[in-house]
Amino acid sequence: MNDLSRRKLITTGLAATAGASALGVAARLAQKYGLVPPDHRGIYGLGETLTYASQRLLTRHSLAREFSRSHISKPPLANEIPPLNEAFNRLQAGGFADWRLSVNGLVDRPASFSLDQLKSYPSHSQITSLQCEEGWSYIAEWNGVTLSHVLEIVGVQPQARYVVYFSIDPDWWESIDMADALHPQTFIAYGMNGSELPVGNGGPLRVRLPRQLGYKSVKYITQLTVTDSLKGFGKGLGSASPEGGYAWYAGI
């Protein structure tokens, strides 16, 4: 072994060690500042973590683009929905008068809201695009109460890190971090284009999360759970999407 290659070997070794420790420190910091998505394990974890971390740093407070009324898609599209269950049909028969949104977990005052109660809170609207991961999109006006307002009513505890939300369809549940949960455009939506939210579009109650793909805007929501860890939910990957092979974070 000559001098040149020995020197090269030592430099490479030092560089590799420095690189590995830098990566270790970066991983620690990312974990501490909430930059690691719950589906970060597995072969695609690297890409997911880079996307989530960089977008959390870039887009924590940014607002989704809003459009003018003339941009609203006509006619409005209702995507295919799975057949709704018996519980849904029963509530629908009663005009959704008995629909409840229960809020529990790390909150001071767990509560259960009727649609009328939710509609009595300050109503907001947004004209935003709903983008499907398949590639299509439509623009609609959404009316609802901000999720942050609901969370304020129940009193979120300081250790909260995620809000998990459940559809009446037991196979459909999602979660978001507090940056998205407290974001001013994150709605519990009950209206669309000036009327009640149609069942085909998630009525009577759905989440609207315009900075992420449509599958995060869960339809027919009945429950919100505030938590500091996603480990206890399902397989611990954060939501039903990663269990079905789709990314937890859908800001792309």
Next chain:
Amino acid sequence: MARLESVRVPLGACPSSTSSVPVTTVTSRHSALVRVTHWITTLCFLALLVSGVEIVISHPRFYWGETGNVLTTPLFKLPIPSSRALVPTGYGYVLPDQNGWSRYLHFQAAWVVVLTGLLYIISALFTGHLRKNLLPGKADLSLRAFSTAIANHLRFERPSEAEAWSYNVLQRLTYLFVIFVLFPLVIWTGLAMSPAFVSALPATVTVLGGQQSARTIHFFVSLSLLLFLLVHVVMVCLAGFRSRMRAMITGRAGTNMEHT
């Protein structure tokens, strides 16, 4: 690595009187960095291509402007079946849904290729690779030089000895176009489809005419990159598949091994 090799076997350092050395002069054609980034890019490109095709299959319709869906008139449709029942394709069947892993793979490969590309560009600027190997010389840009290069290509002429060591003007311009036009465009239009990214930088999508326009442009730029890949592979085969592959894998380029 490249420097080491050329120290050991410098080009033209073998005196012609010593009959024991082989006739073929061996030296480094491509630096280690160029070779490594080339093959990482190749792998990522294939991953992006396969996953991109899978994603398109879930909605093989393209639009212009901000929105588009099955209720709106498309700019054009691909004559292929879809993996979603909602899309009217004219086929009586629906393909299996492969979007989950395709999307994970697409974005992972995009990250790796973008980081690899950055490493390549930065090193190309600092090592002089860009100036020496990619930017065409003054003489190359004359009409005469151009027409000769084009004529040689049209006649499918084997590249000259010198071209085993350096790119001709058409190659240089093509590589520059791919590196500085197609790659940035495909990254930009990809990011312009991200609802979170454009919430921070809305101009990146509005100047393109909307999110669906970005998707359509992304499709055409990807097609252009695919065309480049096909022509690139054909040219490698015409120029001598084994020697060009050896040059890009080991860095060694024998000038006349192919003929012996």
